[in-house]
Amino acid sequence: xxxxxxxxxxxRLARVEDELAITRLIGSYGPLVDAADADAVAALWAExxxxxxxGWEMRSRADVRAMVLSPQHQGxxxxxxxxxxxxxxxxxxxxxxxxxxxxxxxxHHEKRFHVVxxxxxxxxxxxxxxxxxxxxxxxxxxxxxxxxRALLTAVAR
Amino acid sequence: xxxxxxxxxxxRLARVEDELAITRLIGSYGPLVDAADADAVAALWAExxxxxxxGWEMRSRADVRAMVLSPQHQGxxxxxxxxxxxxxxxxxxxxxxxxxxxxxxxxHHEKRFHVVxxxxxxxxxxxxxxxxxxxxxxxxxxxxxxxxRALLTAVAR
Amino acid sequence: xxxxxxxxxxxRLARVEDELAITRLIGSYGPLVDAADADAVAALWAExxxxxxxGWEMRSRADVRAMVLSPQHQGxxxxxxxxxxxxxxxxxxxxxxxxxxxxxxxxHHEKRFHVVxxxxxxxxxxxxxxxxxxxxxxxxxxxxxxxxRALLTAVAR
Numbered sequence: 001x002x003x004x005x006x007x008x009x010x011x012r013l014a015r016v017e018d019e020l021a022i023t024r025l026i027g028s029y030g031p032l033v034d035a036a037d038a039d040a041v042a043a044l045w046a047e048x049x050x051x052x053x054x055g056w057e058m059r060s061r062a063d064v065r066a067m068v069l070s071p072q073h074q075g076x077x078x079x080x081x082x083x084x085x086x087x088x089x090x091x092x093x094x095x096x097x098x099x100x101x102x103x104x105x106x107x108h109h110e111k112r113f114h115v116v117x118x119x120x121x122x123x124x125x126x127x128x129x130x131x132x133x134x135x136x137x138x139x140x141x142x143x144x145x146x147x148x149r150a151l152l153t154a155v156a157r
Numbered sequence: 158x159x160x161x162x163x164x165x166x167x168x169r170l171a172r173v174e175d176e177l178a179i180t181r182l183i184g185s186y187g188p189l190v191d192a193a194d195a196d197a198v199a200a201l202w203a204e205x206x207x208x209x210x211x212g213w214e215m216r217s218r219a220d221v222r223a224m225v226l227s228p229q230h231q232g233x234x235x236x237x238x239x240x241x242x243x244x245x246x247x248x249x250x251x252x253x254x255x256x257x258x259x260x261x262x263x264x265h266h267e268k269r270f271h272v273v274x275x276x277x278x279x280x281x282x283x284x285x286x287x288x289x290x291x292x293x294x295x296x297x298x299x300x301x302x303x304x305x306r307a308l309l310t311a312v313a314r
Numbered sequence: 315x316x317x318x319x320x321x322x323x324x325x326r327l328a329r330v331e332d333e334l335a336i337t338r339l340i341g342s343y344g345p346l347v348d349a350a351d352a353d354a355v356a357a358l359w360a361e362x363x364x365x366x367x368x369g370w371e372m373r374s375r376a377d378v379r380a381m382v383l384s385p386q387h388q389g390x391x392x393x394x395x396x397x398x399x400x401x402x403x404x405x406x407x408x409x410x411x412x413x414x415x416x417x418x419x420x421x422h423h424e425k426r427f428h429v430v431x432x433x434x435x436x437x438x439x440x441x442x443x444x445x446x447x448x449x450x451x452x453x454x455x456x457x458x459x460x461x462x463r464a465l466l467t468a469v470a471r
Contacts, residue, residue: 027401087184
């Protein structure tokens with residue numbers, strides 16, 4: 001009896017811990033990418049993880065690292081940028097998970113702050129020996145395109 | 158003794174699960190409403206739940222569904238909109254809960270993104286057989302009105 | 315054996331509760347400061363806690379309270395302001411914790427909403443008898459300054 005109760009608790013707590021770990025992983029993206037910490041950003045992805053953001057297709061941790069170090073991203077960081085993520089909705093299924101959130105990019109320019117993009121994000125994650133990692137992330141601007149909207153419907157109740 | 162420890166754990170874990178379930182429920186609103194998934198948005202509310210947003214009073218799940226399908230909302234979705242929610246502060250009391258968060262609405266227009274509203278939100282929730290559902294939501298623009306500010310004070314420590 | 319499992323569960327659950335308590339504490343800041351609830355904002359800090367925000371150095375709960383009641387802040391609240399916080403990444407070590415998040419300040423002016431600042435925030439927290447409290451908070455505008463970026467790197471995986 002007590003053993004069953006213990007096992008049930010362990011299972012439920014593990015689910016909570018998974019959800020929080022993934023929330024934390026994704027929540028780290030904004031601060032790390034805005035600090036231009038290329039290694040730490042890359043480490044959020046699996047070794048062969050990918051990131052597809054409107055015409056920029058990264059296919060490995062090394063590609064993600066190169067994006068952070070790119071002149072485009074460094075230009076944003078030097079100006080002052082905020083990759084602001086909204087609440088993450090996580091669905092865990094065993095060692096895989098899907099997470100969805102919206103995001104807003106704010107960029108500083110000539111002493112003012114501008115919202116330059118608003119986006120839909122879908123993350124597919126996997127539990128590896130080192131913990132949860134991003135296997136694939138897709139980001140699309142919320143500019144009325146059906147493709148962006150389709151990413152958001154991975155929020156299942 | 159062990160039985161007491163088990164019971165205490167079960168109670169504490171249930172509280173954590175409630176808080177996360179409500180956080181997830183409310184966090185789903187933005188992605189679902191921006192994807193114009195009318196049924197899924199409506200399902201966040203109780204059958205007789207209500208949503209009062211500045212002059213628009215919805216009094217049932219069907220009303221919420223009709224709002225998502227309305228020309229006003231469809232116009233926003235076609236242009237590209239982001240109902241961006243901030244961190245949700247949840248207070249659970251048995252089978253009822255109150256949650257508060259701020260929100261920002263970003264709308265895409267002529268290749269640019271505009272913050273068109275910033276709001277205060279108070280949710281009253283109830284635990285139904287199907288899980289937590291929104292019984293009443295009130296949203297007011299944070300434009301200096303005392304009414305908007307009053308919604309925010311439901312954040313108790 | 316069961317005792318070990320119980321103890322392990324208690325320890326893991328306590329970690330989860332700490333993370334959620336700190337997330338909730340920091341998430342309360344926006345709603346409370348935008349509602350101008352000076353006492354409740356001050357109570358988020360430890361008695362001798364400090365808040366350093368670009369040239370404004372508060373060194374106690376009383377100083378934080380005075381900031382909320384200041385003409386500068388009351389002017390923002392009367393106009394309509396939203397201190398919008400992003401996802402908080404929390405690292406707990408015993409009775410101390412560090413948390414990082416980004417933030418956006420939206421201000422209402424002449425029937426429009428403006429993003430007037432985007433910031434990096436680092437919180438150092440302490441567990442006091444009354445629960446978790448902010449010992450020190452540092453906020454810097456994300457305007458390209460290395461100092462703001464340095465605050466964000468306290469996000470450790």
